Amino acid sequence: GxxxxxxxxxxxxxxxxxxxxxxxxxxxxxxxVSQINLEKISSYLRVRVDETFPGMVAYTVEATGLLASSSHxxxxxKLREPTYLFDSQAIVRIPAVNSSNPVVANSAxxxxxxGYDNCVAQNMIIADLGFIxxxxxxxxxxxxxxxxxxxxxxxxxxxxxxxxVKVRQGMSSKLDEVNQESAQIKNDALKKVDTEVTKSFLILxxxxxxxxxxxxSLAYYINRVISEPIxxxxxxxxxxxxxxxxxxxVTINTRFTxxxxxxxADSMVKSALNSFQLYVPPQxxxxxxxxxxxxxxxxxxxxxxxxxxxxxxxTSLCEQLDPLDVHSILADFMEVMSNALIDSHATIxxxxxxxxxxxxxxxxxxxxxxxxxxxxxxxxxxxxxxLHKMWxxxxxxxxxxxxxxxxxxxxxxxxxxxxxxxxxxxxxxxNTASRLESLNKQFSTSCLCSKAVINQANAISKQFITRYLxxxxxxxKHSSLEVHELVVQSSHPNAxxxxxxxxxxxxxxxxxxxxxHDEALKCLNxxxxxxxxxxxxxxxxxxxxNSDVELVSQTSK
Numbered sequence: 001g002x003x004x005x006x007x008x009x010x011x012x013x014x015x016x017x018x019x020x021x022x023x024x025x026x027x028x029x030x031x032x033v034s035q036i037n038l039e040k041i042s043s044y045l046r047v048r049v050d051e052t053f054p055g056m057v058a059y060t061v062e063a064t065g066l067l068a069s070s071s072h073x074x075x076x077x078k079l080r081e082p083t084y085l086f087d088s089q090a091i092v093r094i095p096a097v098n099s100s101n102p103v104v105a106n107s108a109x110x111x112x113x114x115g116y117d118n119c120v121a122q123n124m125i126i127a128d129l130g131f132i133x134x135x136x137x138x139x140x141x142x143x144x145x146x147x148x149x150x151x152x153x154x155x156x157x158x159x160x161x162x163x164x165v166k167v168r169q170g171m172s173s174k175l176d177e178v179n180q181e182s183a184q185i186k187n188d189a190l191k192k193v194d195t196e197v198t199k200s201f202l203i204l205x206x207x208x209x210x211x212x213x214x215x216x217s218l219a220y221y222i223n224r225v226i227s228e229p230i231x232x233x234x235x236x237x238x239x240x241x242x243x244x245x246x247x248x249x250v251t252i253n254t255r256f257t258x259x260x261x262x263x264x265a266d267s268m269v270k271s272a273l274n275s276f277q278l279y280v281p282p283q284x285x286x287x288x289x290x291x292x293x294x295x296x297x298x299x300x301x302x303x304x305x306x307x308x309x310x311x312x313x314x315t316s317l318c319e320q321l322d323p324l325d326v327h328s329i330l331a332d333f334m335e336v337m338s339n340a341l342i343d344s345h346a347t348i349x350x351x352x353x354x355x356x357x358x359x360x361x362x363x364x365x366x367x368x369x370x371x372x373x374x375x376x377x378x379x380x381x382x383x384x385x386x387l388h389k390m391w392x393x394x395x396x397x398x399x400x401x402x403x404x405x406x407x408x409x410x411x412x413x414x415x416x417x418x419x420x421x422x423x424x425x426x427x428x429x430x431n432t433a434s435r436l437e438s439l440n441k442q443f444s445t446s447c448l449c450s451k452a453v454i455n456q457a458n459a460i461s462k463q464f465i466t467r468y469l470x471x472x473x474x475x476x477k478h479s480s481l482e483v484h485e486l487v488v489q490s491s492h493p494n495a496x497x498x499x500x501x502x503x504x505x506x507x508x509x510x511x512x513x514x515x516x517h518d519e520a521l522k523c524l525n526x527x528x529x530x531x532x533x534x535x536x537x538x539x540x541x542x543x544x545x546n547s548d549v550e551l552v553s554q555t556s557k
Contacts, residue, residue, distance in 0.1 A: 038068055038069050038075060039069075041060060041068065041069035042069040042070055042071070042075060044069075045058045045059065045060070045069055045070065045071040046071045048071075049071040053155055054156075055155075055156040056071075056153065056154065056155055056156070057071055057072050057101065057103045057104060057107075057153070057154040058070075058071045058151065058152065058153045058154070059071060059072075059096070059099075059104050059151075059152055060149055060150065060151050060152075061096045061108065061111075061149075061150050061152060062148060062149060062150075063148040063150070065095045065096055065097065065108070065112065066093040066094070066095055066096070067093060067094050067095070067096050067099060067104075068149060070099065070101065070104060072101040072103065072104060073099045073100040073101030073104055074094060074099075074100055075093060075094055076092060076093055076094060095108075096108035096111075097109050097112060103154055107152060107154055108152075111152065137152070137153055139151050281347045281348060281349075281363075281423065283347055283363050283364050284347070284363055284423045287363050287364075295414055295421055296414065297413075297414050297415065297416070297418075297421070298413045298414055299411040299412065299413040299414075299415065299426070300411070300412060300413055301409055301410070301411060301412075302361065302362055302409070302410065302412050303361060303369075303407070303408065303409055303410075304359045304360060304361045304362050304369065304407065304408075304410045304412060304425055304429070305359060305360045305361065305369045305370045305372075305373040305405060305406070305407040305453065306357075306358075306359045306405070306406055306407070306410070306425060306429055306430050306433035307341075307346070307356070307357070307358045307359065307360075307373060307377070307403060307404070307405055307433065308355060308356075308357055308403065308404045308433050308434045308436070308437035309337060309355065309356045309357075309358075309377075309380070309401050309402070309403045309437070310354060310355040310356075310401060310402050310403075310437055310438075311330070311333060311354040311355075311399055311400075311401055312399065312400045312401060312402055313399065314330075314353070314354040314399075317329065317397065317399065321396075321397075325396065328394075328396075329391065329396055329397075329399060330354060332387060332390070332391075333354075333387065333399060333401075334351065334356070336380075336383045336384070336386075336387055337356060337380050337383070337384075337401070338356065340376055340379050340380045340383055341356070341358050341376055341380070343376075344360070344372050344373070344375065344376035344379070345360065345364065345366045345372065346358040346359065346360050346373070346376060347359055347360070347362060347363065347423075349423075349424050349425065350422075350424070355437075359410075359412075359425050360372055360373050362412040362425065363412070363423070368456070368459075369407070370405075370407045370452075370453050370456035370457050371456060371457045371459070371463070373405055373407075373453070373457075374405065374449070374453065374457040374463075374464055374486055375463075375489070377403055377405065377447055377486065378447075378464070378486070378488065378489045378492070380401070380403075381446065381447075381488075384400065384401065387399075400446065401446065402437055402438070402440035402441070402445075402446060402447075403437055403440075403446065403447045403448070404432075404433045404434060404435065404436030404437030404438070404439070404440070404447075404448050404449070405433060405436065405447070405448070405449035405450070405453045405486070406429050406430075406432045406433040406436060406449065406450045406452065406453060407429065407450070407452050407453050407456060408427075408428075408429040408452060409427065409429065410425045410426065410427040410429050410430060411425065411426045411427050412424070412425045412426075431476075432450065432474065432477075432481065435474040435475055435476070435477070435554065436448045436449065436450065436474070436483065438475075438554075438556070439472065439474065439483065439554050441556070442534070442554060442555055442556075443469060443485070443530060443531045443534060444529065444530030444531060445469075445485045445531060447485065447486040447487075448469070448483055448484070448485055448486070449483075449484055449486050450481055450482065450483065450484070451481075451482035451483075451484060453484075453486075454466055454484045454486075462490060463489060463490055463491070464486060464487070464488070464489055464490060465487045465488050465489070465490055465495055465498055465499065465502060466484045466485060466486055466487060467484060467485040467487055467502050467505060467506065467531070468482070468483075468484055468506065468509060469483045469484065469485055469531065470482075470483065470509075470538075470549075470550045470551065470552050471483075471548075471550050471551045471552070472552055472553070472554055473551065473552070473553040473554065474554045475554040475555075475556060480551060485531070487502065501527060501529075504523055504524070504527060505524070505527060505531070505532060505535070507523050508520045508521075508523035508524045508527075508535065508539075509535065509550075511523060512535070512538070512539045512542065512549040512550075513549060513550055517539050517540075517542065517543040517549075518543075520539050521536065521539055521540075524536055524539075534552075538552060
């Protein structure tokens with residue numbers, strides 16, 4: 001149980017073990033076990049008592065009345081020999097009222113009448129126990145969850161009175177000498193004696209100071225060896241629950257075996273989470289950790305933008321280069337492209353050979369996700385140029401990519417079986433994005449997207465330069481889709497280089513749609529590119545067959 005306590009015996013050293021629950025949002029998050037070596041505390045009290053005042057007795061007692069440590073008398077008794085390491089039935093703790101030391105036992109009985117919970121650090125109680133006079137004080141030194149500990153210190157009255165008598169006797173001798181001189185002086189001296197006697201009670205102040213020193217040092221010791229490691233571990237667990245693992249390297253030093261085990265377990269959990277989020281999108285891992293629920297099969301509808309990105313010529317690359325060189329090129333490509341996508345809050349679904357599948361707006365919402373996706377794709381193009389410079393130095397070929405973007409309603413969630421799950425997106429939007437990626441081959445383009453993406457991406461302002469390619473009947477689909485080429489961001493330094501050709505291409509397309517085929521072909525004169533050649537063929541075919549120049553079919557996957 002969370003509040004369970006057990007007694008353990010190991011090498012004749014008595015330990016008391018307590019547990020501390022850690023709650024998060026009303027749910028039990030972890031339990032930390034603390035172990036106190038009671039014999040060490042008893043030894044500590046014996047040393048302090050001997051050094052402080054003759055006849056002084058000190059002991060610590062729990063709110064339950066059980067002795068935790070004592071400067072005089074035992075705190076346990078043996079029922080029988082232990083039969084195994086932690087045989088809690090062989091050795092039991094002694095209630096304070098049953099202590100073999102009468103001072104401890106009788107003072108405990110007096111305290112029980114008022115209750116342990118009524119004593120606080122500021123209270124000082126002076127009384128006669130009825131057998132031998134004692135001044136005593138009780139102080140709460142530790143109160144942490146189910147662990148509550150009190151310190152009781154007793155100072156023998158006779159020792160205090162001896163100190164007072166010594167002072168009075170010394171003063172009386174002086175009075176006898178002065179008595180011969182003047183009765184008035186004697187009376188004055190007697191007043192001084194009374195004053196000195198009063199001052200003797202300052203011994204009680206000394207007693208209070210000693211008590212505070214003992215209680216403070218004992219509380220500091222317990223706090224240092226128990227509370228501090230627990231607080232540090234709680235901080236580490238809290239950071240881990242937020243997947244903040246890089247800042248979670250606080251060193252925890254402790255002599256307690258249970259805390260050491262818990263620290264090692266925490267380090268293993270950190271390593272596991274670090275590895276886990278390399279296989280599963282970090283957003284998904286964070287969602288699982290925050291919900292604190294077991295993952296299950298589920299799908300829900302949501303709006304998302306889907307990306308498929310594929311390296312161009314990877315098959316021939318594998319055929320021409322050494323496998324280690326191919327791996328180096330692929331690793332560089334995946335690292336740079338993945339970082340650009342992750343920085344834009346994309347969720348990378350999977351790597352399919354040399355292909356990357358990613359999506360935006362799940363599991364965490366991404367405002368204007370179509371616009372964000374287009375920006376990320378353009379950033380990928382810029383980063384690819386930097387990769388080309390690096391590959392050129394290493395004598396590697398310059399690899400490019402093809403990408404397809406589509407946006408719309410999808411199903412997102414966990415799919416698979418009870419043994420293995422995969423967080424992914426499903427639906428026609430996903431299939432369309434995949435077809436758009438492969439359509440780049442037909443037009444020799446790099447980035448194709450649907451009209452839905454362009455409408456959302458340029459909804460606020462015309463941030464991207466695009467080129468309309470027509471109504472494409474994608475492979476395996478019955479209906480056509482308006483397809484656009486995503487060329488460059490309007491703010492890019494190279495945007496001005498593309499604008500004249502885009503304007504002429506768009507003008508030719510508009511003329512062809514209106515049936516002005518000859519004028520359209522003239523407008524295309526001088527324009528070089530596979531997309532331009534493909535448009536020329538379509539215009540000529542439409543002019544000869546009186547067909548729709550805007551409609552074209554995808555020739556292959």
